Amino acid sequence: MENIESKNQESIKCDRDFILKNLKLVADNESESKKFLKLEADLLVDNTNAERLEKTSIDSPETLFRYFESAKIVKPDKICRPKGDTTFFTSAGVQHIETILREKGNFKKEQFAIAQPVIRSQFIDKVKEGTSTSFINFSVESIDTTPDEFIALCNKFIKLILNQGVNTRDLKFVAKDSSVKWGDKKFSNVFLKVYFNNIEIGECIYIYDYPITENEKVSIADIGFGVERLNWAIGKDKYYLPEYKNFYVNKIDKDKDKITSIIDCVRSMVLIVGDGIKPSNHDHGYRIRQFSKRFVFRNQRMGMNVAELIHLSYENWEKWGYKFSVSEKDIIEIIKLENDRNFNGLFLSKLRKIEKIDIYADINQNTTKFLHQVSFSLPKELVAKILETIK
Amino acid sequence: MNKGYIILSGGGNIEMSFNLDEKYFSLLKNNTKILYIPIALNRTKIGFEACYDWFSTVISNHSGEKDIDFTMLFENDEIPDFETYDSIYIGGGNTYKLLDYIYRENVGKKIIDYIKRGGIFYGGSAGAIVLGKDIRTVEEENDNDYSCFNGLNLLGGQSVICHYEETFDEKIFKSVQKINSQIIALPENSGIIIGGNIVEMAGKAFIFGENNKKQILTSKFVSNLI
Numbered sequence: 001m002e003n004i005e006s007k008n009q010e011s012i013k014c015d016r017d018f019i020l021k022n023l024k025l026v027a028d029n030e031s032e033s034k035k036f037l038k039l040e041a042d043l044l045v046d047n048t049n050a051e052r053l054e055k056t057s058i059d060s061p062e063t064l065f066r067y068f069e070s071a072k073i074v075k076p077d078k079i080c081r082p083k084g085d086t087t088f089f090t091s092a093g094v095q096h097i098e099t100i101l102r103e104k105g106n107f108k109k110e111q112f113a114i115a116q117p118v119i120r121s122q123f124i125d126k127v128k129e130g131t132s133t134s135f136i137n138f139s140v141e142s143i144d145t146t147p148d149e150f151i152a153l154c155n156k157f158i159k160l161i162l163n164q165g166v167n168t169r170d171l172k173f174v175a176k177d178s179s180v181k182w183g184d185k186k187f188s189n190v191f192l193k194v195y196f197n198n199i200e201i202g203e204c205i206y207i208y209d210y211p212i213t214e215n216e217k218v219s220i221a222d223i224g225f226g227v228e229r230l231n232w233a234i235g236k237d238k239y240y241l242p243e244y245k246n247f248y249v250n251k252i253d254k255d256k257d258k259i260t261s262i263i264d265c266v267r268s269m270v271l272i273v274g275d276g277i278k279p280s281n282h283d284h285g286y287r288i289r290q291f292s293k294r295f296v297f298r299n300q301r302m303g304m305n306v307a308e309l310i311h312l313s314y315e316n317w318e319k320w321g322y323k324f325s326v327s328e329k330d331i332i333e334i335i336k337l338e339n340d341r342n343f344n345g346l347f348l349s350k351l352r353k354i355e356k357i358d359i360y361a362d363i364n365q366n367t368t369k370f371l372h373q374v375s376f377s378l379p380k381e382l383v384a385k386i387l388e389t390i391k
Numbered sequence: 392m393n394k395g396y397i398i399l400s401g402g403g404n405i406e407m408s409f410n411l412d413e414k415y416f417s418l419l420k421n422n423t424k425i426l427y428i429p430i431a432l433n434r435t436k437i438g439f440e441a442c443y444d445w446f447s448t449v450i451s452n453h454s455g456e457k458d459i460d461f462t463m464l465f466e467n468d469e470i471p472d473f474e475t476y477d478s479i480y481i482g483g484g485n486t487y488k489l490l491d492y493i494y495r496e497n498v499g500k501k502i503i504d505y506i507k508r509g510g511i512f513y514g515g516s517a518g519a520i521v522l523g524k525d526i527r528t529v530e531e532e533n534d535n536d537y538s539c540f541n542g543l544n545l546l547g548g549q550s551v552i553c554h555y556e557e558t559f560d561e562k563i564f565k566s567v568q569k570i571n572s573q574i575i576a577l578p579e580n581s582g583i584i585i586g587g588n589i590v591e592m593a594g595k596a597f598i599f600g601e602n603n604k605k606q607i608l609t610s611k612f613v614s615n616l617i
Contacts, residue, residue: 086437086441087437087440087441087444088444088447089440089444091437091440092437094437095437119440120440121440121443121444122439122440122442122443122463122465124462124463125462125463126468179433180438181433181434181438182437182438182441281450281451281454281455281456281457281458282451283447283448283451286447286450286451287447289458290460293460345422345458349422
């Protein structure tokens, strides 16, 4: 591993100008927002001809790994990260470098590809078609890398998108130099965000100085995209989560965003519970509670079957190579019980809001037992009236 | 007169603000929903996930058996109706960036109305400083030629500085003269709770005048703030 100071003196600065020059990006004066860049027209033709002969499917791990064949395939990290890592949950493929550091204590020059299920809780109240709290972040990471190697990876990613039959005029870019903070680690990078029809579909980042120790730093190239979002944005799939097609088709209320927001809660819960976490008011378990509350609230009068959603989610994460440590049966049991708890809580809160009645009932039991307990304090008709507003 | 509560935190990590946070969470009922606004921060996606974790941990440390939930508000999000939240929590970061957002999105009036109507507002570091008269107590944070420095002035004409240490004294005396306002100085392990006709301290805090610095004594401080 090189010392960053001596390395900087010798090497080319991989900044925004370097990216623009080497990827042949120019200002897109036609776009409404002047921030966008586009590919030079001549280059587009060359790029597309080169790899259009054989289309690379981007909805399976095998084809993506084959496309990035120079990168070593690594298994996805567990969704729950150990104490001391940057985040509670794995939120990007690039975080595998933290795993390498934790397990081996150092880096060697290498390139790897990872199909990583991730959680981005920051979107928990913003889920809609195209945006979710959990998805597959397909990433290619190049450690101790050069600016030229980074440019080659950017080109490879752009060609992958063009290979899907995307119209080059619809492909836009934003490049920017920035400083970043992950937990207590600070470093500088330059990023290239890729947009299709104004939807962000991936990003390429060159980190100059990722700190390994106080004196030792390393350069990292990080190419990543959300598989579901890319497929949806380029119009390959009608639905953001096509595996759940029946839920979209069969619902009278065909608000796709709302259906996606319900499915999303379950997908994220399956990942966390499947890693052996139980719902609670603490740390990782608190996140399950938050997802479950939103599932119960959003599923009011929608009646989407949670066991079926769990089954599809379990299958889908496994398809991408994720190994659960809890069985599907146990996941169903844990999630159902937590949903019951939060359904009970919602019942009491509706009772308070609609009828201005405050009663005590233990919400930490299944809903059948809870309603039995409630029946000692409330008339049948009132219980039915409140349930009518939720179910 | 405000019906609500204002909690000013000197900043610092979870351990440093534990005592103040314990008092804040004791004001919250079961089934509380907090609007968490980390807009003063500059973060990547991973950074915001870490931010989400941080706030989860704060809640976990103090919620006990209470059900407390939160929503994070980002810079480009539509501003929600504050009245649907039991508490608003604005965290630290760049004070100028935060104040710019507050004016640009017309959030200042919403915060003032929210507190007047009985809401519980927590300001941590930058979130506390913007409640004062003038944010030039942290002039060094103006890294983007921001032109606005008038805070929301909810503290009886006084301004605020956080992360206070004794070595700041000279700088603070200069600021007092420049901004023509007394300055409340909050070390990282301290904070003030204002509301319900009382002012409660967590740890030590100081008030700087033109030529003097005094430790804040609750009883004498009440009339200035409420």
